[in-house]
Amino acid sequence: MITITHLKKRAKQLFYLGIAGLVLTACSEAEPDISTKATSQTNPDQQTIRIGTSPGDFADMVRDYIGPELEKAGYQVTLKEITDIVIPNTGVHEGSLEVNIFQHKPYLDEFNENYNATLTPIVQVPTAPFGLYGGKLHSLDSVKEGATIGIPSNVTNFSRGLRILEALGWITLKEDIDLFRVRKTDITSNPKNLKILEIEAAQMVRARQDVDYAVINGNFAQDAGIPFTDALYIEPSKHFVNWVVVKKADSDTPWAKTLIDIINSDGFKAYTQAHFPGYNLPLSW
Numbered sequence: 001m002i003t004i005t006h007l008k009k010r011a012k013q014l015f016y017l018g019i020a021g022l023v024l025t026a027c028s029e030a031e032p033d034i035s036t037k038a039t040s041q042t043n044p045d046q047q048t049i050r051i052g053t054s055p056g057d058f059a060d061m062v063r064d065y066i067g068p069e070l071e072k073a074g075y076q077v078t079l080k081e082i083t084d085i086v087i088p089n090t091g092v093h094e095g096s097l098e099v100n101i102f103q104h105k106p107y108l109d110e111f112n113e114n115y116n117a118t119l120t121p122i123v124q125v126p127t128a129p130f131g132l133y134g135g136k137l138h139s140l141d142s143v144k145e146g147a148t149i150g151i152p153s154n155v156t157n158f159s160r161g162l163r164i165l166e167a168l169g170w171i172t173l174k175e176d177i178d179l180f181r182v183r184k185t186d187i188t189s190n191p192k193n194l195k196i197l198e199i200e201a202a203q204m205v206r207a208r209q210d211v212d213y214a215v216i217n218g219n220f221a222q223d224a225g226i227p228f229t230d231a232l233y234i235e236p237s238k239h240f241v242n243w244v245v246v247k248k249a250d251s252d253t254p255w256a257k258t259l260i261d262i263i264n265s266d267g268f269k270a271y272t273q274a275h276f277p278g279y280n281l282p283l284s285w
Contacts, residue, residue, distance in 0.1 A: 002068070002078070003076075003077070004081065048078060049075050049099060049259075052082050053100065054220075055081045056220070057276060062101065066262055069262045069267075075255060085102070085202065089111045089119060092119055093119060093247070099244060100245050101125055101244050102242065105121055107157070122259070123282070124283060125241075127279060128217070128222050128228070129228055129279070129280055131164075131233055132164050132215050133208065133226065139232065144212075147192065147213065148194075148195045148213075149197065150199040150211040151196060154201065156181075156240075160240065165196075171187050172190075173186050179239070202220060218279075238283065241280050244260075244263065264284065269285060
């Protein structure tokens with residue numbers, strides 16, 4: 001039987017209000033180097049696999065399919081649902097988790113750089129699409145002077161949000177800039193004087209009612225029961241399909257290889273098609 005634990009974030013539980021002219025910044029503080037806390041030891045015969053996921057789709061995948069298949073292979077599975085977007089990585093890095101499932105490669109690269117870590121992606125998983133949703137305004141044509149737009153605050157997702165606004169023709173960005181590190185200072189034209197608010201990804205659904213538009217990660221939309229068909233614009237890029245992540249030292253262990261085989265299996269593909277229609281699929285599929 002899969003053991004399930006729910007870990008809720010204790011810090012940064014902020015309500016983000018769409019106040020005219022206010023720019024909310026979250027997760028902007030410099031992160032400490034935690035390399036001294038990391039454990040480099042690995043156990044190739046690991047029998048209990050502790051998996052951390054965001055609540056919702058990835059937790060469901062572990063609970064309904066991945067976990068039971070690991071148990072059939074002789075492993076015990078503990079699922080920890082975590083609302084924070086840093087704890088799953090620090091957990092793997094420090095050894096309280098073997099696996100996490102919640103992030104795309106650019107965010108992982110950002111974490112490894114900021115924390116001097118060497119977490120390793122081993123296989124992609126089906127991922128809910130990232131899109132712009134209506135808040136106080138309900139159509140793209142309704143965009144107005146000074147409209148407020150909430151975008152997830154971490155570097156890569158904020159870059160993606162700005163790219164969406166550029167694709168809609170609402171802003172213009174500098175040419176030849178890093179696709180994954182776009183900043184407000186890279187905006188060269190903002191004819192409607194849009195007020196772009198940086199809001200923590202996990203709080204975006206809650207903040208949606210207070211802004212005119214909100215860019216929402218697909219897993220949070222799915223978890224909140226927001227249909228993807230409600231999105232006014234869906235990001236077309238496939239750069240952001242999410243990964244299963246482990247410590248580098250664990251990437252070639254028997255249990256990691258079993259996990260890869262389960263996720264690439266025909267059975268998991270059929271499960272995904274039945275339960276997660278409209279998701280972006282692993283590039284290897």
